Amino acid sequence: MTCPRREEVERLAVGDLTPAEAAGLNRHLEGCAACREHKEGLRLSWELLDAAPRIAAPADFTERVLARARAEAGTRGRIVRLAPWLGAAAAAALVVAIALTRHHPQTADPDREVVENLGLLLNQPALERDPLLLVDAPGANGSHEDYGY
Amino acid sequence: MERPDPDAELMLRFQQGDESAYATLVGRFTEPILNLAWKFLGSRTEAEDLAQEVFLRVFRARKSYTVQAKFSTWLYRVTANACLNRIKSKTNERVRSLHSTGEDGRELGRSVQDPEAEEPGLGLEREELHREVRRAVEELPANQRLALIMNKYDGLAYEQIAESMGLTVMAVKSLLMRARVKLKETLARHLRGHVS
Numbered sequence: 001m002t003c004p005r006r007e008e009v010e011r012l013a014v015g016d017l018t019p020a021e022a023a024g025l026n027r028h029l030e031g032c033a034a035c036r037e038h039k040e041g042l043r044l045s046w047e048l049l050d051a052a053p054r055i056a057a058p059a060d061f062t063e064r065v066l067a068r069a070r071a072e073a074g075t076r077g078r079i080v081r082l083a084p085w086l087g088a089a090a091a092a093a094l095v096v097a098i099a100l101t102r103h104h105p106q107t108a109d110p111d112r113e114v115v116e117n118l119g120l121l122l123n124q125p126a127l128e129r130d131p132l133l134l135v136d137a138p139g140a141n142g143s144h145e146d147y148g149y
Numbered sequence: 150m151e152r153p154d155p156d157a158e159l160m161l162r163f164q165q166g167d168e169s170a171y172a173t174l175v176g177r178f179t180e181p182i183l184n185l186a187w188k189f190l191g192s193r194t195e196a197e198d199l200a201q202e203v204f205l206r207v208f209r210a211r212k213s214y215t216v217q218a219k220f221s222t223w224l225y226r227v228t229a230n231a232c233l234n235r236i237k238s239k240t241n242e243r244v245r246s247l248h249s250t251g252e253d254g255r256e257l258g259r260s261v262q263d264p265e266a267e268e269p270g271l272g273l274e275r276e277e278l279h280r281e282v283r284r285a286v287e288e289l290p291a292n293q294r295l296a297l298i299m300n301k302y303d304g305l306a307y308e309q310i311a312e313s314m315g316l317t318v319m320a321v322k323s324l325l326m327r328a329r330v331k332l333k334e335t336l337a338r339h340l341r342g343h344v345s
Contacts (some may be wrong), residue, residue, distance in 0.1 A: 011326060014324045041333045042333050045335075048339055051282050052302070054184050057179040061177050061197070062175045065175050066172060068205060069205055069208040072208075072209075113322075113323070141302075
């Protein structure tokens with residue numbers, strides 16, 4: 001039969017009893033074999049957990065984390081740093097396109113010509129062929145201090 | 150003003166751009182985080198992946214990091230979130246899989262035994278005990294398992310566990326109490342002779 005004070009034994013195991021409550025339970029334990037066994041079982045099973053092994057980290061773990069972090073930061077940095085360049089290029093393209101339109105009044109659709117000139121000036125195919133055009137070099141000391149976020 | 154703990158100081162140095170401070174932090178905490186993840190997930194491969202994810206989160210958070218608690222408590226909070234999210238997504242995955250195949254499910258969130266984790270050269274009895282202990286821990290519900298690992302293996306105080314898991318100290322004690330009762334039942338076979 002289960003002792004009604006069993007749960008108190010469990011609370012004792014996690015330090016959830018006041019000193020007075022613990023003293024009262026300890027007096028009870030002297031006369032209650034079921035609670036004593038429960039207490040001992042909780043203690044021994046807790047000790048058995050010490051048998052769980054530990055694993056060692058791979059020797060290159062830190063390097064791998066750093067490589068992933070640098071790669072991620074590099075990607076974000078490129079996107080953020082590309083934005084001002086794109087903005088300036090687009091503005092320049094617009095100015096040139098408007099000038100071209102004024103020198104060719106016979107163009108039937110000036111808006112279309114602006115778009116075509118933008119494509120040429122941004123040179124998208126060249127960027128696709130050579131993505132290194134967008135890559136930032138790390139700082140002089142080799143660090144990536146400004147990741148742009 | 151009280152100075153922050155040495156780990157928090159490293160994080161602040163990293164915030165100023167010192168990458169070596171970040172590397173030091175990773176090196177210092179790899180083993181505890183990796184072992185916590187391994188005990189929680191039961192797979193070495195998954196544990197390494199999760200540990201990497203934790204340190205990447207630290208990396209991403211460097212700009213917003215402020216010293217509010219011990220660095221280790223903050224790191225354990227990041228780890229606890231990552232662990233519980235991992236279990237959640239595994240559970241969702243399994244539910245999706247059940248919907249598509251209709252097969253019977255094992256206990257949610259429990260992982261397959263990791264063959265790499267077995268230690269060669271151990272006596273059979275000891276090896277079996279290792280396996281049983283790991284199984285007993287893995288069978289605990291996620292919250293109980295996490296609280297238990299942090300307390301038993303990482304030596305975290307109840308207050309730290311509570312902060313890491315976003316719980317009250319009372320809730321942590323309750324989780325640990327239920328975990329210990331369940332462990333006693335699961336490991337009963339190994340307790341024979343000591344208790345009835």
